[in-house]
Amino acid sequence: MTIQSAAQTAVTADTLAAARLLVAQMGITAADLVDTAPAAPTFAEVIPRVRARLSAGTARTYGTHFDLLESLWPDRSLTEPTRHELEELAYTVQTTARSNRASRGGTSAVEHFVSAARCVYRYAEEAGWVRPQDNPARRLPIPSRRASHRYAVPSGQVAEICQVAATSGDGPELDALILRFHLETACRRGGALALHPQDLDRDQCLVFLREKGGSDRWQPVSPTLMRHLNDHGTERGAPFTGQLLRYRHGRPITARRYDYVWGRIGESLPWVARQGVTAH
Structure with missing residues (x-):
């Protein structure tokens, strides 16, 4: 049997104290250090569940963007895409948005895409698959709305x-x-x-x-x-x-x-x- 010296005990106590201080400063709890979260499903598995929870009008508004995520990343886990990837996808949505007289440069399409992505990841948070601090959709910027082209007819x-x-x-x-x-x-x-x-x-x-x-x-x-x-x-x-x-x-x-x-x-x-x- 090995008996620890007083110096060894002191070092261990100092190390633990320093570790606790570091963890506290980082805003991490002991539970965060234990990986108990269930494995996140794929987009193809989650999006149908999200659609089923929405009203008909909301599902119709987000439908195009749900379809895009399902077709582009059907087999990817929700934890894989980064904020940068979602931002690139939002840019693609903006540049390919249908143009008409009331268009505002695709900003409305981007706004709906970001809302749809946040809807999916909010569901993932509730299910415990994604932690709030790891949610890439939370940090997606929503573009500022441009002035309306509509006006009163004389x-x-x-x-x-x-x-x-x-x-x-x-x-x-x-x-x-x-x-x-x-x-x-x-x-x-x-x-x-x-x-x-x-x-x-x-x-x-x-x-x-x-x-x-x-x-x-x-x-x-x-x-x-x-x-x-x-x-x-x-x-x-x-x-x-x-x-x-x-x-x-x-x-x-x-x-x-x-x-x-x-x-x-x-x-x-x-x-x-x-x-x-x-x-x-």
Whole structure:
């Protein structure tokens, strides 16, 4: 049996004290030094689980970026990619983003990509596969949003748009009603498509709107618009709990009607087509 000397005991105590001090300064606990975390799964294994937890709207927004991660790194563990790799992928997303009149240099696409990546790694943290300090998505920068290209259409040009809608096409009464509805309520097209006869409070001139993201609200309208909405639903046989806006033969309109209306207006008013004026 070996008996330690007092000097050896003192050295050991000093070493332990120094080690404890160093560990404390680094913000590490004893638990951090023990590798008890389960092995992290691959992107192909995790992303379907993440999708299943999200609402339909969020899953649709992140869907393209989930697809990218699954196709690019299907067999890679979540612990393998570095922050630098994710930043390079974000840059690729920005440079390949689809461009249109409302584009802001791909910053919106990057913002959604970063949010999607953080969503995946937040799930990994909750499952214990990745420690917060090892999460590469936490440190991904979100680009600053650029100023919107949208602006209010002057009243004179609004009058031109309404004139064309009400005097051309295969359903001028319907198209004029749609535009009047949006002008008074400022709702998105989804709010108009979700309008039912039961949503009309004729006594108080209120319409109940079901908007994007569950932001339902009662919206005041003019007595004239309320009368036209009521007459439209009655004449075209809209069920009390069914869609209000319909074609002459009674079939409900879809979002394609908006594409048709704005395409027709753009043919008559070149500045509409040139500036990409639409109702969302």
